[in-house]
Amino acid sequence: MKNTANSGLHVPEPTARPGDKVDFSYIAIPPAGSVRMPDTAVDPSEIRDLCYDLIRVMDENGQAVGPWNPKLSADDLRRGLRAMTLTRVFDDRMMRAQRQGKTTFYMKCTGEEAVAVAQGMALRRDDMCFPTYRQQGLLIVRDWPILDMMCQVFANTKDRLKGRQLPIMYSTKEGAFFSISGNLATQTSQAVGWGMAAAYKHDQRIAATWVGDGASAEGDFHHALTFAAVYQAPVILNLVNNQWAISSFQGFAGGDRTTFAARALGYGIPGLRVDGNDFLAVYAVTAWAAERARAGLGPTMIELFTYRASAHSTSDDPSKYRPADEAACWPLGDPIDRLKKHLIALGEWSEDQQKALEEELTEYVTKTAKEAESYGTLDQGVAPSPATMFEDVYKEMPWHLRRQRQEAGI
Amino acid sequence: MPAMNMIQAVNSAMDIMLARDNDIVIFGEDVGYFGGVFRATEGLQKKYGLDRTFDTPIAEAGILGVAVGMGAYGLRPVVEIQFADYIYPALDQLVSEAARLRYRSAGEFTSPLTVRVPCGGGIFGGQTHSQSPESLFTHVCGLKTVIPSNPYDAKGLLISAIEDDDPVIFFEPKRLYNGPFDGHHDRPSGIWANHPLGEVPADYYKIPLGKANIVREGKDVTILSYGTMVHVAQCATEETGIDAEVIDLRTLLPLDIDTIVESVKKTGRCVIVHEATRTSGFGAELSALVQENCFYHLEAPIERVTGWDTPYPYSLEWHYFPGPDRVGAALKRVMEG
Numbered sequence: 110m111k112n113t114a115n116s117g118l119h120v121p122e123p124t125a126r127p128g129d130k131v132d133f134s135y136i137a138i139p140p141a142g143s144v145r146m147p148d149t150a151v152d153p154s155e156i157r158d159l160c161y162d163l164i165r166v167m168d169e170n171g172q173a174v175g176p177w178n179p180k181l182s183a184d185d186l187r188r189g190l191r192a193m194t195l196t197r198v199f200d201d202r203m204m205r206a207q208r209q210g211k212t213t214f215y216m217k218c219t220g221e222e223a224v225a226v227a228q229g230m231a232l233r234r235d236d237m238c239f240p241t242y243r244q245q246g247l248l249i250v251r252d253w254p255i256l257d258m259m260c261q262v263f264a265n266t267k268d269r270l271k272g273r274q275l276p277i278m279y280s281t282k283e284g285a286f287f288s289i290s291g292n293l294a295t296q297t298s299q300a301v302g303w304g305m306a307a308a309y310k311h312d313q314r315i316a317a318t319w320v321g322d323g324a325s326a327e328g329d330f331h332h333a334l335t336f337a338a339v340y341q342a343p344v345i346l347n348l349v350n351n352q353w354a355i356s357s358f359q360g361f362a363g364g365d366r367t368t369f370a371a372r373a374l375g376y377g378i379p380g381l382r383v384d385g386n387d388f389l390a391v392y393a394v395t396a397w398a399a400e401r402a403r404a405g406l407g408p409t410m411i412e413l414f415t416y417r418a419s420a421h422s423t424s425d426d427p428s429k430y431r432p433a434d435e436a437a438c439w440p441l442g443d444p445i446d447r448l449k450k451h452l453i454a455l456g457e458w459s460e461d462q463q464k465a466l467e468e469e470l471t472e473y474v475t476k477t478a479k480e481a482e483s484y485g486t487l488d489q490g491v492a493p494s495p496a497t498m499f500e501d502v503y504k505e506m507p508w509h510l511r512r513q514r515q516e517a518g519i
Numbered sequence: 520m521p522a523m524n525m526i527q528a529v530n531s532a533m534d535i536m537l538a539r540d541n542d543i544v545i546f547g548e549d550v551g552y553f554g555g556v557f558r559a560t561e562g563l564q565k566k567y568g569l570d571r572t573f574d575t576p577i578a579e580a581g582i583l584g585v586a587v588g589m590g591a592y593g594l595r596p597v598v599e600i601q602f603a604d605y606i607y608p609a610l611d612q613l614v615s616e617a618a619r620l621r622y623r624s625a626g627e628f629t630s631p632l633t634v635r636v637p638c639g640g641g642i643f644g645g646q647t648h649s650q651s652p653e654s655l656f657t658h659v660c661g662l663k664t665v666i667p668s669n670p671y672d673a674k675g676l677l678i679s680a681i682e683d684d685d686p687v688i689f690f691e692p693k694r695l696y697n698g699p700f701d702g703h704h705d706r707p708s709g710i711w712a713n714h715p716l717g718e719v720p721a722d723y724y725k726i727p728l729g730k731a732n733i734v735r736e737g738k739d740v741t742i743l744s745y746g747t748m749v750h751v752a753q754c755a756t757e758e759t760g761i762d763a764e765v766i767d768l769r770t771l772l773p774l775d776i777d778t779i780v781e782s783v784k785k786t787g788r789c790v791i792v793h794e795a796t797r798t799s800g801f802g803a804e805l806s807a808l809v810q811e812n813c814f815y816h817l818e819a820p821i822e823r824v825t826g827w828d829t830p831y832p833y834s835l836e837w838h839y840f841p842g843p844d845r846v847g848a849a850l851k852r853v854m855e856g
């Protein structure tokens with residue numbers, strides 16, 4: 110199956126498939142604290158090296174070291190830990206609901222919680238987010254009610270999206286969280302447009318968007334980079350490199366040739382590459398990019414280097430295309446464990462407290478899920494009224510839709 | 520003959536064609552090692568090698584762009600777009616390039632591509648895993664559009680599509696992958712092993728593009744349909760007891776106009792059924808053609824039963840889907856008319 114010497118066409122292959130020994134030896138991991146932190150007004154051409162390095166703050170002993178240490182208060186750190194833990198408990202519960210037939214589909218962000226949670230904390234509450242389906246942590250860290258999220262997943266009578274969207278395709282203007290699209294990468298240039306509009310209005314708010322390693326191959330992402338650079342839009346372009354795009358490893362998005370952060374170079378945008386499982390580092394680079402954008406210094410691209418520890422979705426079985434123990438071998442660890450370790454090292458947390466937190470959040474999620482289920486679940490057929498199906502196609506319903514609604518007898 | 524479901528039939532067609540013609544290459548998102556999210560290309564990479572069936576970057580415009588380039592060289596690319604709902608980034612390459620290359624180069628360059636596209640609803644896929652955009656493609660001159668309704672046709676039509684020297688959009692109704700579906704979502708689904716068209720020859724055979732199939736002969740009314748709706752139409756015919764002639768168009772472009780006209784002239788009535796939205800859907804074209812060709816034979820207005828003109832609503836899927844009740848009601852209306 111390997112590319113042979115005389116096979117003319119090169120086709121990338123991951124280092125390990127099911128049955129092979131996991132091999133992450135190609136990943137270079139510099140020591141925590143070793144990467145310099147430039148001034149936010151830096152010329153992008155002076156920090157090209159940051160596209161190839163890996164910004165890390167927490168060392169093996171859980172100490173925060175180096176210039177990127179954001180020096181968060183213990184309360185903020187606990188808040189981050191809580192939001193990441195809640196995200197994980199929420200995901201597990203919704204996944205179980207899917208297995209029980211209460212909904213048809215779910216997607217977890219296990220192993221990537223630091224991305225959305227730390228970034229959500231570093232952004233202001235009203236900075237506009239254009240996420241993918243794996244940034245539920247943004248809503249959670251913004252204290253968006255998980256009840257509301259669950260009602261969307263169950264497509265029940267309290268679903269704010271009226272049962273029209275796949276589970277997890279959240280949308281809340283009030284939460285500054287743009288309607289998630291099923292069509293990959295479309296949100297990236299939209300975020301740039303939102304940022305351009307904010308600049309036009311001299312608004313202090315900035316935009317942030319997320320795209321996966323796989324989806325970064327879409328043209329939209331490259332349009333986003335071009336427009337962001339041309340108009341120096343106040344936007345943060347986050348690329349979540351979790352190594353996999355369903356069954357395709359990141360080499361199929363070009364990751365074998367260069368880093369994803371280096372995409373920024375060709376556009377004259379500063380690119381930062383960060384250990385995505387290091388809560389402090391993720392917070393710090395996001396704060397840096399946000400400060401830059403808010404000061405009118407233009408866009409930043411951030412590659413968040415992480416690992417998709419779960420299946421792509423409830424429809425996926427990763428044991429068919431990657432070694433079963435690959436997640437366990439991920440060299441950058443687990444974001445929740447690492448932040449917990451840091452807090453414990455600071456003397457601000459303990460294993461017992463973490464256990465109590467998990468129990469408290471599990472109870473909270475279970476209780477909330479029960480309430481959400483009381484408003485209906487998909488299998489019970491307590492969907493929003495069928496008549497709503499014809500609404501919101503247009504602001505005012507044209508005659509043909511009125512006629513069709515009549516024909517439907519609803 | 521082996522029993523095959525529609526995925527196995529499509530897989531068998533590609534397997535045979537990879538073996539027969541070294542110029543055929545298959546690619547798309549997740550189609551290589553994994554064998555596609557619907558498993559249509561399962562085993563092909565292992566059997567034919569890394570450079571004959573491979574994964575691509577997630578960039579539909581790129582997939583079609585390189586397919587056009589390979590076709591210009593002389594290869595015969597067979598690409599998969601993971602869901603019809605994700606074909607839109609590729610529209611420019613399809614509409615402006617693949618479709619017109621023969622014309623604008625006066626036949627010097629051609630686009631002998633096949634684009635396999637899972638389509639249609641009925642799987643709770645929501646707005647972005649349920650669409651039926653066939654009429655966007657039938658509207659484009661230079662493209663051929665095919666939609667099989669069963670494993671036997673799927674294999675024979677796919678082999679014809681791959682051998683065709685023009686670009687072919689090959690829609691695969693995903694609700695039919697594992698079994699026939701008559702629209703009664705609340706009843707157990709059928710399986711192809713129990714259906715005569717689930718019997719598929721293991722070897723090479725072709726079903727010509729542009730040839731419809733009369734799946735049920737009747738004298739009262741002609742039902743024009745394709746894909747999943749063929750089964751729904753048959754079910755509605757049985758349930759209403761109306762003696763309808765059910766035509767599975769199989770290919771929308773080129774269209775088998777002779778079979779259509781002959782049937783409507785015989786029955787004097789016509790109901791058109793598709794899952795796609797109504798306005799400017801393929802049913803509009805069919806209706807116009809029937810009117811143009813059979814006007815003096817028509818005894819009732821032509822009816823269209825289609826998806827509503829809204830995005831496919833996730834939880835309200837079965838209120839949206841044009842099931843046998845709606846088709847049956849239309850049949851009764853034309854019989855009374």
Ligand SMILES: Cc1ncc(C[n+]2csc(CCOP(=O)(O)OP(=O)(O)O)c2C)c(N)n1
Pocket residue numbers: 243291292293320321322323324325351353354355417421548577579601605608
């Ligand atoms: C335009 C488009 N093409 C294909 C798909 C199907 N699809 C959904 S998710 C996915 C993989 C995305 O991988 P990545 O961008 O790495 O994000 P991750 O799932 O790893 O978070 C694919 C191919 C889609 N949703 N939209």
Ligand SMILES: [Mg+2]
Pocket residue numbers: 321322323349350351352353354355417
């Ligand atoms: Mg990914």
